Amino acid sequence: MPINITAFDRSPDGGKGLARDTRVRWALEEVGQPYVVDLVTFAALKQPRHLGRNPFGQIPTYDDGDVTLFESGAIVLRIAERFGHLLPDDATARSRAIMWMFAALNTVEPPIVDVTVAKIFEGDRPWAEERWPLVLARLRPRLDQLTAHLGQSEWLDGAFSAGDLMMVSVLLRARPSGLLAEWPLLDAYVARGEARPAYQRAFAAQLAVNTRPADA
Amino acid sequence: MPINITAFDRSPDGGKGLARDTRVRWALEEVGQPYVVDLVTFAALKQPRHLGRNPFGQIPTYDDGDVTLFESGAIVLRIAERFGHLLPDDATARSRAIMWMFAALNTVEPPIVDVTVAKIFEGDRPWAEERWPLVLARLRPRLDQLTAHLGQSEWLDGAFSAGDLMMVSVLLRARPSGLLAEWPLLDAYVARGEARPAYQRAFAAQLAVNTRPADA
Structure with a gap:
């Protein structure tokens, strides 16, 4: 299965890259791993489905088939440990x-x-x-x-x-x-x-989500 | 060389275990590693010697001979990875x-x-x-x-x-x-x-520092 992350359906920042999913997208772009995004509305953040992924009802979350994680720090560390590139060998x-x-x-x-x-x-x-x-x-x-x-x-x-x-x-x-x-x-x-370049791709991806037409 | 950590010479909490060195002491007690403590006064926190250990001028810091670290999270993770016991094998x-x-x-x-x-x-x-x-x-x-x-x-x-x-x-x-x-x-x-028991030992150690006579 592909890596799955969650992000705001509409970020409070309107797409300036300040929401914490941008960090996870950036890390995945740095290590060259494709991912799919499950967009979560504000109302859905506090629903059982999302609370099952993160008891604090926040984005981002991450699921690579082996583990479901929340906390951007833990997710970026997992990506770095699993796919290399983001941590020194020493x-x-x-x-x-x-x-x-x-x-x-x-x-x-x-x-x-x-x-x-x-x-x-x-x-x-x-x-x-x-x-x-x-x-x-x-x-x-x-x-x-x-x-x-x-x-x-x-x-x-x-x-x-x-x-x-x-x-x-x-x-x-x-x-x-x-x-x-x-x-x-x-x-x-x-x-x-x-x-x-990896940041640029991550930023563009979150911006596209946040600037899409309301009926898309 | 033994593990060396830094702690407040006198903690603002007076010894309630709320300063961040208690976390590091606790982790070292859980994994059974002895350590020595370098006490740092408030004035010394912002002096070059301590800023060389932590540019933010905070305690705790940690030195195991191979690496000097600050941030209680990073230190506890290092202790867990190096000495076992605090992270699952899976x-x-x-x-x-x-x-x-x-x-x-x-x-x-x-x-x-x-x-x-x-x-x-x-x-x-x-x-x-x-x-x-x-x-x-x-x-x-x-x-x-x-x-x-x-x-x-x-x-x-x-x-x-x-x-x-x-x-x-x-x-x-x-x-x-x-x-x-x-x-x-x-x-x-x-x-x-x-x-x-490991917490009890850590707490007692920081309390002894913080309740010692002023001229000790």
Whole structure:
């Protein structure tokens, strides 16, 4: 059976590649594996069929015939371990690449999501303006520190890896607020990720889903 | 050389086991590996020596002589892969255990940290009371969904794994606010984790550090 993933029927971002299925599509494109997509509406996310794939009712999920997984980090790691290309052969370099996946998801993504929450979900609340500097103060050190680590390097630790795939995917979410541009080295790093042919194919595939006519 | 980890010289929690070094100590106790601890003061976290171990200036870090790692998820995974015991032998069960590690760190921990931020860091702000229901509304579904998955099971997916170690560690952080008690099945699940001899040893070790006399 082909690899099956789930994605939003209509992503809240309208196709900017910020939904987490883009990471999985990107990984599958990097390793050259075809896949089919099961589109899930918001209503269907909380229905038994999807909750059987992911008890948290989120996309993406992944099924390769042997295992059904949720969590984009776990899925990208599974793809990397199963099909190669995205992790170094050397065991210690491999551990470091996986470390950068966790750093993206547990250290860098949460304060970026907080920015989205503050801007989108709480942007019209009476505290929005006064609270904004606090939200930014929690994100800023992370992006400063990541910049200091990256410097002029092309990728985080040698060749492009699943760690870069995840870090670029997470940083992309800081672009709509205009923040990413304030860290030019990270902005350029993200642009290098986006320039990869595999990313281009993944982005085009999710965009096609999100911009198709309503009756398609 | 022995395994070396870093931990807070004095943890902000005063020794309740909520700092992320407890997860690493617990994993090392589960696999029966001795380790030495390098205590780091808050001032030293941002000094070049520690930034060389972790560019984000956080604890814990880990060094087994072959590789230096940060991110508690990456460290626990390295320990599990290197010393056994914490991941199933079966490849698909192993992928699912790793999935639960990512679920703990990327889906469950962020809204729990947001509770801490709202209570501790923003508790005296003028918006604290009005904003609290929004913070809780983002956490509640996650704990409801996790409860629905766990049900009456002892662990998340068969035998105790690194996924449980991480999920218990993350849920523990919802206890000081009194929230964890509102989800009795999760509270009991955490208690099962805490009852493990390896956890007890890890907890005692971090407590001894945090309750030693100031001049020790």
